[in-house]
Amino acid sequence: MLFSTTLSLLSLAAAGSAATLPAAFGAQKRQSGSVSVTPHDRYSSSVGVLGCKINVNRVAYWPSFPSCNDICVRVSANGRSVNLLKIDQSGGAFDISYDAWNYLVTGQSAAENPTMGGGIPATYETVDPSECADLLNESSGRLAFTAANSMNFISSCGPDTWVGRNNVLYNILNPVCTYGYDEVCTLPPPELGNQPQCPHQLGVPAPLSSQPVWNIDYGTGRPSLAL
Incomplete structure (x- = not known):
């Protein structure tokens, strides 16, 4: 388990090194x-956003790498x-959280009325990050x-970017919050x-169960613990 976790963490760090520094949100089109858009029912984040500190039912898994502003x-x-x-970042599909996809299809949560299917035609626009403020559960x-x-990603986001101004670091090792403090x-x-600098040593794979x-499982609407 720890070996596979280490591999996934190394992959996460490698993905972060590909980040680029965009212009400030207000200055770009x-x-x-x-x-x-297609349904995605397993939380992940290629830049290491902690799922225990956000609403994992409202995430976009898209082909382009996450940026410092168009979040x-x-x-x-x-x-x-x-x-x-x-x-x-997806492998090419425009995936979104299963619950969000289910809402667009049925008007209901996947936990209430789960449905199944593939891509549905949709439109999208990048909006100011403040529009996603209610999706952040961090204190x-x-x-x-x-x-x-x-x-790697945080360092690429300068103080003039949204992520540069609005990030917080936790001593939790993985995006699904199963290791660390x-x-x-x-x-x-x-x-x-x-x-x-953290109260405990950084990067210790101590089991974490409090977060x-x-x-929400595809097709059934039942909750399952992310591992």
Whole structure:
């Protein structure tokens, strides 16, 4: 279990190194277009956003790598809309959380009226990150990242970006919050390096059960613990 976890954490860190620094949200043109959105029922984040600190039922898993500013997208279909955190990269599909997809299809949560199917025609637009504020469950209202495995991405997001201004680091090892410590870490002054400082040693794979992440299973609507 720890071996596979280590491999996944290394993959997460490698993905973070591909991040690029975009212009500030207000200075760039909002993106929009038409897509076919498909359901995704297992939480993940290629930049290390902690699922225990957000609403995992409102996430976009899209082909483009997450950016430091375009973190919130609005997807509309069948006269309904959902705001989603764009924090993971797919292999090519425009996936969204199963519950969000189910709502666009039926108008109900997947936990209440689960349905099945494939891509549905939808439109999207990037919106100001404040539109996704209600999807953040972290106590200070910031977007929470794993301190041990998100520094490549965090370091690429300068202080003029939304992520640069609104991130918080936790000593939790993986996005589904099953290892580490539920504690906030801080960054030292730049001249002292960029290794986060935490109350416990950084990166210890101590089992963590107090911060569960629950998926909604495709087709059944039943909750299952993310592992």
